[in-house]
Amino acid sequence: MDLRPLFYPKSVAVIGASDEFSKLGFHVMKSLVQGGYEHPIYPVNPKKDLIMGLKAYPSVDKIPQQIDLAVVVVPNKAVLEVFKQCLSAGVKAFVLITAGFKEAEGEEGGILQEQLKELVGYKVPVVGPNTFGMVSYHSKLNASFTPEFSLSRPGNVAIVSQSGGISHLLGFAAQELGLSLSYVVGLGNRLNLDFHHMVGYLANEPNTKVAGLYIEGVEEPILLMKEIVKAGRTLPLVVMKAGVGEMADKASFSHTGSLAGNHQIFQRALKQAGALAVHDLESFLDLLKAYQILRPPIGPRVAILSGQAGPGIVGYDICVKKGLKVESFSKSTLEAIEAIIPPMAIRTNPVDLGPLWYDADATVNIVKTVLRDPEIDAVLFMMMFASANIRAIPGLLEGLRDISPEKPIFTCIRAPSGIWEDEIEEAEKLGLFCNFPTPERATKACYNMLLLESLRSKTKGGQIATDR
Amino acid sequence: MDLRPLFYPKSVAVIGASDEFSKLGFHVMKSLVQGGYEHPIYPVNPKKDLIMGLKAYPSVDKIPQQIDLAVVVVPNKAVLEVFKQCLSAGVKAFVLITAGFKEAEGEEGGILQEQLKELVGYKVPVVGPNTFGMVSYHSKLNASFTPEFSLSRPGNVAIVSQSGGISHLLGFAAQELGLSLSYVVGLGNRLNLDFHHMVGYLANEPNTKVAGLYIEGVEEPILLMKEIVKAGRTLPLVVMKAGVGEMADKASFSHTGSLAGNHQIFQRALKQAGALAVHDLESFLDLLKAYQILRPPIGPRVAILSGQAGPGIVGYDICVKKGLKVESFSKSTLEAIEAIIPPMAIRTNPVDLGPLWYDADATVNIVKTVLRDPEIDAVLFMMMFASANIRAIPGLLEGLRDISPEKPIFTCIRAPSGIWEDEIEEAEKLGLFCNFPTPERATKACYNMLLLESLRSKTKGGQIATDR
Numbered sequence: 001m002d003l004r005p006l007f008y009p010k011s012v013a014v015i016g017a018s019d020e021f022s023k024l025g026f027h028v029m030k031s032l033v034q035g036g037y038e039h040p041i042y043p044v045n046p047k048k049d050l051i052m053g054l055k056a057y058p059s060v061d062k063i064p065q066q067i068d069l070a071v072v073v074v075p076n077k078a079v080l081e082v083f084k085q086c087l088s089a090g091v092k093a094f095v096l097i098t099a100g101f102k103e104a105e106g107e108e109g110g111i112l113q114e115q116l117k118e119l120v121g122y123k124v125p126v127v128g129p130n131t132f133g134m135v136s137y138h139s140k141l142n143a144s145f146t147p148e149f150s151l152s153r154p155g156n157v158a159i160v161s162q163s164g165g166i167s168h169l170l171g172f173a174a175q176e177l178g179l180s181l182s183y184v185v186g187l188g189n190r191l192n193l194d195f196h197h198m199v200g201y202l203a204n205e206p207n208t209k210v211a212g213l214y215i216e217g218v219e220e221p222i223l224l225m226k227e228i229v230k231a232g233r234t235l236p237l238v239v240m241k242a243g244v245g246e247m248a249d250k251a252s253f254s255h256t257g258s259l260a261g262n263h264q265i266f267q268r269a270l271k272q273a274g275a276l277a278v279h280d281l282e283s284f285l286d287l288l289k290a291y292q293i294l295r296p297p298i299g300p301r302v303a304i305l306s307g308q309a310g311p312g313i314v315g316y317d318i319c320v321k322k323g324l325k326v327e328s329f330s331k332s333t334l335e336a337i338e339a340i341i342p343p344m345a346i347r348t349n350p351v352d353l354g355p356l357w358y359d360a361d362a363t364v365n366i367v368k369t370v371l372r373d374p375e376i377d378a379v380l381f382m383m384m385f386a387s388a389n390i391r392a393i394p395g396l397l398e399g400l401r402d403i404s405p406e407k408p409i410f411t412c413i414r415a416p417s418g419i420w421e422d423e424i425e426e427a428e429k430l431g432l433f434c435n436f437p438t439p440e441r442a443t444k445a446c447y448n449m450l451l452l453e454s455l456r457s458k459t460k461g462g463q464i465a466t467d468r
Numbered sequence: 469m470d471l472r473p474l475f476y477p478k479s480v481a482v483i484g485a486s487d488e489f490s491k492l493g494f495h496v497m498k499s500l501v502q503g504g505y506e507h508p509i510y511p512v513n514p515k516k517d518l519i520m521g522l523k524a525y526p527s528v529d530k531i532p533q534q535i536d537l538a539v540v541v542v543p544n545k546a547v548l549e550v551f552k553q554c555l556s557a558g559v560k561a562f563v564l565i566t567a568g569f570k571e572a573e574g575e576e577g578g579i580l581q582e583q584l585k586e587l588v589g590y591k592v593p594v595v596g597p598n599t600f601g602m603v604s605y606h607s608k609l610n611a612s613f614t615p616e617f618s619l620s621r622p623g624n625v626a627i628v629s630q631s632g633g634i635s636h637l638l639g640f641a642a643q644e645l646g647l648s649l650s651y652v653v654g655l656g657n658r659l660n661l662d663f664h665h666m667v668g669y670l671a672n673e674p675n676t677k678v679a680g681l682y683i684e685g686v687e688e689p690i691l692l693m694k695e696i697v698k699a700g701r702t703l704p705l706v707v708m709k710a711g712v713g714e715m716a717d718k719a720s721f722s723h724t725g726s727l728a729g730n731h732q733i734f735q736r737a738l739k740q741a742g743a744l745a746v747h748d749l750e751s752f753l754d755l756l757k758a759y760q761i762l763r764p765p766i767g768p769r770v771a772i773l774s775g776q777a778g779p780g781i782v783g784y785d786i787c788v789k790k791g792l793k794v795e796s797f798s799k800s801t802l803e804a805i806e807a808i809i810p811p812m813a814i815r816t817n818p819v820d821l822g823p824l825w826y827d828a829d830a831t832v833n834i835v836k837t838v839l840r841d842p843e844i845d846a847v848l849f850m851m852m853f854a855s856a857n858i859r860a861i862p863g864l865l866e867g868l869r870d871i872s873p874e875k876p877i878f879t880c881i882r883a884p885s886g887i888w889e890d891e892i893e894e895a896e897k898l899g900l901f902c903n904f905p906t907p908e909r910a911t912k913a914c915y916n917m918l919l920l921e922s923l924r925s926k927t928k929g930g931q932i933a934t935d936r
Binding site for chain 2: 307415
């Protein structure tokens with residue numbers, strides 16, 4: 001299936017467009033119009049002449065232009081007829097928001113979905129049914145019922161989710177965390193567009209550097225694993241698989257019409273295929289953010305530099321638990337550090353930068369010294385704002401801008417609202433460091449990045465490695 | 469020791485006050501003045517007549533008023549003499565910010581600390597040395613070098629920490645999460661004021677409802693456990709104990725001069741004494757927030773209500789992992805729910821509120837129905853903003869305001885910045901529900917609250933229960 005007309009259409013029709021707040025067709029129109037989509041938008045509604053200032057058409061065949069993408073929000077019983085019209089008119093892709101298909105109680109919805117699938121086959125891709133829609137950030141296409149998805153910045157992180165609710169949570173969290181997005185796609189009931197299609201597509205298009213999949217259950221796990229293996233080196237994949245219990249199966253079936261499947265088997269297959277399964281939404285987002293901004297560490301040897309000892313100790317604890325190596329520095333590195341920091345605080349790994357609070361240049365020198373050490377693969381840097389050290393992060397930004405570090409720097413820099421925010425944003429934009437809210441999350445992101453790289457390296461050349 | 473003059477002094481002197489940004493004495497003065505402390509502040513500095521608009525004195529004995537609290541920021545070698553003067557002048561409490569004592573390399577600092585301890589004994593309480601200071605929110609006393617601690621709202625959560633860095637992180641995170649504070653105390657090297665004194669004090673003063681301790685290592689664990697047991701029913705205690713490895717011991721010693729001690733033994737003792745040990749800073753803060761706002765659940769039976777199925781499934785997963793019970797509702801509750809929600813979504817536990825998006829009243833009715841069920845102990849409520857459901861949370865606020873629920877409601881309500889924030893703040897202020905950033909964190913807070921209550925109930929009447 002060709003997904004270009006879905007994500008980069010040259011025209012969009014909204015079947016079931018509305019100007020009443022109580023209709024989803026209103027919110028979809030608002031998303032498209034406010035999202036800044038740059039090609040024609042055609043509202044379709046037989047009862048209206050004008051919707052949001054745009055001329056409305058009674059049906060899709062009356063539109064004077066070829067339609068690439070149809071976003072469908074009519075009631076479920078009207079969907080089959082609408083699809084027939086659209087296909088005759090040459091529509092090349094669908095977003096089917098309407099619910100009441102396989103996920104609904106009773107048999108009717110399932111039958112409806114089967115009929116629709118028979119009609120559409122695999123000729124044209126359909127996102128949905130039973131979805132909030134999708135957003136393609138690089139074409140400014142917000143084909144969803146939530147205009148606020150467009151508040152996120154365009155970037156290179158793709159999120160593909162079986163759940164609209166989780167898509168919304170991740171989308172809003174991305175805005176807070178500073179993730180910039182290529183796509184957010186709510187697959188819903190997956191009529192003919194499933195996770196494996198999306199993985200294949202994302203691995204071969206230029207706008208995506210890392211992808212996160214939120215999965216409740218899939219019918220074709222083998223196809224998915226094959227595509228994950230093929231995506232191989234080009235696309236790191238982070239997976240959150242929900243549904244650990246019997247009831248989760250039930251809830252998931254009712255949600256998007258799939259069975260969650262055996263959780264353990266699925267996790268093991270993911271690992272073999274070279275994707276990392278994480279177990280909470282924060283780890284999921286943190287790892288996506290790390291890949292957005294940093295190169296992965298090439299080994300487990302970590303230097304911990306901390307403006308105050310406590311956060312360094314908390315980060316060190318996670319290193320110990322996870323098996324990251326925090327070892328004494330080489331003699332030359334240690335001597336260089338001892339030349340900068342007075343003997344008031346601990347100066348080998350972890351390093352307490354406390355005595356350098358007023359001296360942003362000295363702090364930067366320590367960071368540079370450690371980055372030069374060939375026995376260090378990654379840096380964990382912690383700094384809590386404390387009035388006297390207000391120059392620390394502007395200084396770090398300037399110092400790192402000069403050298404563009406090749407090794408990843410995971411930071412936990414925290415301050416009251418309004419302080420250091422611009423510097424952190426700038427540093428992240430430049431790829432100088434990646435910031436997290438706690439020392440634990442910074443350290444786990446480092447560990448998870450290393451772990452995913454190790455899984456990816458085992459599936460060389462598209463082969464599944466045997467599990468150890 | 470009487471801690472009232474420390475936390476509620478009627479006068480404060482700053483020994484080492486300064487008006488130069490590069491001196492900590494500047495930041496301490498700024499904290500006191502800007503923090504809004506309502507009693508006299510006396511800067512002490514022999515070289516100045518006026519500091520921040522206040523008359524400066526050459527030494528503490530020249531101040532024309534009895535001084536309750538002295539905040540000391542002179543160099544370490546001058547501390548002994550300053551303390552002698554202060555004690556002669558009748559000072560009743562100290563915050564000793566100066567570093568370079570037991571934590572420093574070499575023997576000198578340790579000897580200095582011993583001499584100081586001999587001088588002071590247990591007559592007057594000393595916070596520190598080697599601390600950022602402390603904040604007593606109900607007396608508007610910011611006796612720290614970070615004025616921004618005063619941005620937090622006064623409330624009933626106390627934080628006692630061995631690390632200044634962690635105190636800052638927790639203080640800033642509290643501002644973001646909406647925690648309101650009674651005290652933030654950085655114990656530093658604990659000259660004569662240790663965790664056990666603080667636990668005893670907090671359990672018997674009216675402004676604190678829950679306390680969090682960040683501990684790296686203590687010299688007198690038995691005394692601490694005894695005080696935790698005594699605090700018993702009146703004060704829930706959440707503990708984060710850092711330092712799991714050998715190097716952590718080394719870092720912690722250099723940090724505040726203590727040994728981290730055997731981690732496992734310490735964790736077990738805490739449990740026996742009736743405090744809950746958590747293992748990351750977010751769980752620590754989340755549990756404090758839950759106690760600030762909610763009554764603990766009286767049992768493990770949870771109802772999950774979710775505006776979108778996905779977040780409900782993620783919450784359900786955590787319930788399964790942790791052992792919270794998510795069981796089918798009673799017949800009468802189920803019938804009541806089925807009368808409100810059409811058969812489009814799952815209607816027993818978890819409940820998918822999706823079909824009620826436009827109907828805030830119906831959503832509130834479901835919440836009320838579930839709260840009335842005698843077989844439900846707590847509610848997990850999830851709702852992601854999606855344009856069409858914008859009335860959902862204002863409606864929930866109004867609906868819950870009418871009934872003031874006795875059972876705790878843990879929520880994960882998320883929206884883009886600026887949406888629903890006022891309603892969430894208002895609901896939390898009224899104790900109607902407590903909001904968390906992810907379904908996982910909401911669910912874990914519920915579980916941890918239940919767990920801490922179970923530990924507390926085993927230490928009835930101040931006795932240590934035998935561990936199972």
